[in-house]
Amino acid sequence: MGLLENKFQDNVVVASMDKLLGWARSTSPWFFQFGLACCAIEMMATAASRHDLMRIGMIPRSSPRQADVMIVAGTVTMKMALRIKKLYEQMANPKYVIAMGSCATSGGPYWQHGYHVLKGVDLVVPVDVYIPGCPPRPEALIEGLLKLQEKIQMDRPLTKKIA
Amino acid sequence: MGVVHGDLMTLNIGPQHPSTHGVLRLKVKTDGEIISEVEPIIGYLHRCFEKHCENVTYDQVIPYTDRCDYIAAMNNNFGYAVAVEELMEIKVPERVEYIRVIVAELNRIASHLLALGAFGLDVGAFTPFLYMFRDRERILDLFEVLCGARLLYNYIWVGGISHDFPPNFDSKIIEFLDYFEPKIDEYNNLLTFNKIFIERTADIGVLPPEIAISYGVSGPNLRGSGVTWDLRRDDPYSIYDKFDFNIVIGEGEMGTVGDCWDRYFVRMIEMKESVKIIRQALKTLPSGDVHQALPKKIRPPKGSIYKRTESPRGDLAYYIVSDGSPIPYRLKMRSPAFTSLSVLEEISSGWMMSDVLAILGSLDIVLGEIDR
């Protein structure tokens, strides 16, 4: 951008629209407050006093319509799997899914004999970030969310993709 | 002038509603704002606990008991260990018993803090939730020092515990208790005697003692109805008969005996009693080797046992059938939250829509334990 350099005052930033959108979206991904099992308690602990999720722009929403990120926190069962799919479909685009804990990632400790446990939430919805742990510590969840923010930042919503 | 009844409307709450404490679905039939029928639909978290138990060895069952009641994992480990030990006739060292009681009571406090905080959230008080989580984090820190895990500990084993107390751990617990005891008054000022809170909970969802017993309700919910029943005193396991503590019952201070406020207040005062037990146990904590009685192979003799213990939610029982092999032939868990939830249908009809969530919150359910 040699032409534009030093042509403006200090408080003007020059960037592509794509990057700006990515940056803006990445800093306020509201998450769908949706606890399933043990991991939900750690998710609550992350949102509560000590770890305070709001400082990285994450605000819990109770409705899928208002949320950008769905954190699948806990074991997904067969009975629940169809609901998860429905909830995911209700979210507005662009939407992201985090599989929190080993149950949501792969079935976890219920992998072998769990006849009623879904072996990984990625069998029903696409997953962006997997967080290992049983349950993951709040720090791990925050790291996962930051990784998701990185991913959102790289999105180029305006760029036409060549098929 | 007769009462005009409109058509009943069916309303679906859950399974992803924020007030249902997990994945519970309530099918509510309402006449305007008045509830005429509530049908809880459970099973959204059925994780096949009993099938797993029939396929893994006795010691491998312990992590699964953790995950059943993930809010009070120590107490679930405790109940299972006590049951298997009684089946195998193992006598555990004195120090182990003391340590178990201390951690179980600490976890009871943590569990009650979460229950009370979430109950506050249900009736619209957000701030107490933050206060209670702040203090719960301190207990979790203690457990983390003790066994490395924050939530699911796998700490109490059959015949012993996984680690002894680290150095100076007693003083850390004392420090916490000294910090925590005055906080109970703070919660009381903040929430318990708050006018709005009392309006929302007193006289709501009254649970008479006969109905509670017929529905198998136990623990703080039963004591809230004025029944003096606590397995720690009435069927003492481990060394609970050595400690001096009161059994808190609901007295209808703000309304009728057995209302939501009573169930809430019983939990609040029970935390004080737990603190009392921990202090007594720390004072007389004996020394010794905690791994002394750990069996090399857990192979209980043929037979069955039904053993109950007092978890923060009530009578937690394990029915274990052994066929002499290292794998349980049948293991059934009688979970207190399962019975507590079944009473919701009975006590919530006739109340307003918003009261149902208050009643549900006051029952303190954990879905992992209901669905197993």
Next chain:
Amino acid sequence: MSDEQIKLIEEAVAKALTGDMDMINNIEDRVTRSKAKAALVKAKREAKKSPVSDSENPPSPAPSKPSVGDEKLSFIDDVVAKALAGDMDAINNIEDRVTRSKAKAALVKAKRLAKSSTVEDAPKPEESTIEDSIPTKKSFYQIVAEAIDKKFTGSLSNNDVNGYIQLNGQNWFEIAQYLRDNPDFLFDSLQCVTGYDYGVEGELEVRYNLHSMTHNHAIEIRIKTNRTNPKVPSVEQVWRIGDWFERETYDMYGIEFEGHRNMSRILLPDDWEGWPLLKDYETQETYHGIVVPKVKDGWE
């Protein structure tokens, strides 16, 4: 393993079978020694098997009958005779743990017999042990069982009430009401209902744990039912918690509770196939298009 070692092991085992354990124990190399011992155990087991399979005994011997080869029995007799003569070493030197304990048990028996034959009028030891096992005071289970039998004749499956009461399901609803309301028992709380599967060929069973808040006592009641069409009377209207407990048992075992007002699945979805806690349960392949078993594409 070298030929030398194999030869050594064979020799040692042959010697040990005749009773001379020294050669095995004296083998210096630890690995060879343990191998020799393993070979010895194998040889002994084969020796034990052959008389059983040769004789007219059925393949599954009755549990009460000791399935010990004739050689061993005569060996035990020899040792016991020696021990009675004062030579305890003979018994203590038996290598095989099972045989040793059997020999010791035989010795105790022999000693007791000898004692009772010498001391006149002394009660026979077998009798005295039986007397010990029956308490003079009736156990609580017996009291309850007798009360049930008196009121509802023919509803007890057997009179052996050791730790539980076995009913045959007849009149169970009335018995439950009786147990709840009788002032002596007052079982006002149904603690737990457990389904139980006796195995792929066996029967199903329902186990009830009752408890009385007033008297603080508890009993266990068991009712058997057949596997093809399992049915048990419902007690849902006696204890209200029976409602959910019975639905859960139905969900896991397929046992139908007659008289239950809402007999449907509680934990699993309504359109689930099979009864998961039966021992011969096989998971269904898909549920609404979702793969149920553990194998995922590209795994394993």
